[in-house]
Amino acid sequence: MENDYKKIIDFIRDLYGTQQVPLHVPRFTGNEKKYLAECVDTTFVSSVGTFVDKFEEGIAKYTGAAKAVVCVNGTNALHLAMLLVGVKPKDEVLTQALTFVATCNAIRYIDASPVFIDVDKVTMGLSPKALKEWLSKNAEIKNFQCFNKRTKHRIKACVPMHTFGHPAKIDEIAAICKEYYIELVEDAAESLGSLYKERHTGLFGRVGVISFNGNKTITTGGGGMLLFKNKELATHAKHLTTQAKAPHRWEFIHDHIGYNYRMPNINAALGCAQLEHLEEFVLNKRETASKYNDFFTTIRDIDFFIEPENCRSNYWLNVILLKDKDAQQRFLQYTNDNGIMTRPAWRLMNKLSMFKEFETDGLKNTQWLEERIVNIPSSVRIK
Numbered sequence: 001m002e003n004d005y006k007k008i009i010d011f012i013r014d015l016y017g018t019q020q021v022p023l024h025v026p027r028f029t030g031n032e033k034k035y036l037a038e039c040v041d042t043t044f045v046s047s048v049g050t051f052v053d054k055f056e057e058g059i060a061k062y063t064g065a066a067k068a069v070v071c072v073n074g075t076n077a078l079h080l081a082m083l084l085v086g087v088k089p090k091d092e093v094l095t096q097a098l099t100f101v102a103t104c105n106a107i108r109y110i111d112a113s114p115v116f117i118d119v120d121k122v123t124m125g126l127s128p129k130a131l132k133e134w135l136s137k138n139a140e141i142k143n144f145q146c147f148n149k150r151t152k153h154r155i156k157a158c159v160p161m162h163t164f165g166h167p168a169k170i171d172e173i174a175a176i177c178k179e180y181y182i183e184l185v186e187d188a189a190e191s192l193g194s195l196y197k198e199r200h201t202g203l204f205g206r207v208g209v210i211s212f213n214g215n216k217t218i219t220t221g222g223g224g225m226l227l228f229k230n231k232e233l234a235t236h237a238k239h240l241t242t243q244a245k246a247p248h249r250w251e252f253i254h255d256h257i258g259y260n261y262r263m264p265n266i267n268a269a270l271g272c273a274q275l276e277h278l279e280e281f282v283l284n285k286r287e288t289a290s291k292y293n294d295f296f297t298t299i300r301d302i303d304f305f306i307e308p309e310n311c312r313s314n315y316w317l318n319v320i321l322l323k324d325k326d327a328q329q330r331f332l333q334y335t336n337d338n339g340i341m342t343r344p345a346w347r348l349m350n351k352l353s354m355f356k357e358f359e360t361d362g363l364k365n366t367q368w369l370e371e372r373i374v375n376i377p378s379s380v381r382i383k
């Protein structure tokens, strides 16, 4: 076993050309400094400036969204997405426990309750089979709305997450949501550049969310984006992100409770420069994944996680599956002791003190994956 671990860290060091290898770091290889200097020189660093519009247009074009609306980060984009589809206090929102805490925090900001449904082993994302099973046992439809038979609360939305960039079986999930009158909000924070049946993730419901945090495939320092198929909903979203200020040259009139969620121009400038390299970064990451895949076929008892069928994954964070929890812990200890940054998946949401009380469906695959997943270094490689 120790021999195999040594072989793995040698391989990773060789792949990245350094002794210490971080998990995921940003790459600034293009116009970043130029665009940032433009912001400083023109003084347009804050809420006014041309980079915001350019970045939104660029992401809409890249993803195929009718419109994209930029936010300060992915978490507040998720909060807004919940509001936009009409999630209200006491509603229930179906989601996965294998996710980053922001998914559930956004649900709780509105005082709605998460219900944790199992994931698929082959996608690590919400399982349509588990979703269907839970709904057929627990849900009833009244007046074109879905209710939990036991709690009597409305089940308003479903938030699957494309885990580590790998698309969930999102067309099946979308069909189930439609059948049960449930709004689909994709947490595509990690999956910019990932396609399901050639369609960009985040575009299967009325709204999807992307993150540009520093550890993502491209970054704006901090940032998020809402993706829309429908331009009207996007216009409303834009209004809400800008304090719901009615357009007027000098008067301050606000016609709704609004939010200061608009990304500053200086962050959008970074985003514009990064976006120019997005496709190249995704291809670079896919090549890294292919090298990992070839290498791990030579290692016993460790499986490299490959993209699900019918998908193009951005391989945001590469995943290996260890034999069991003991092996996972040993591997984490060995690699981190030797300067190779590796991480387990997040502590499951249903195990965190804030979310312990909420319903689950048993989470069999989720638990199995939690005990085995290890993320390994995945930054874009400099060639």
Ligand SMILES: Cc1ncc(COP(=O)(O)O)c(C=O)c1O
Pocket: 073, 074, 075, 076, 078, 099, 100, 102, 103, 161, 187, 189, 190, 211, 212, 213, 222, 223, 224
């Ligand atoms: C699945 C998921 N959802 C939401 C977020 C929140 O995004 P942000 O950090 O931009 O607020 C992240 C990552 O950061 C994430 O990984």
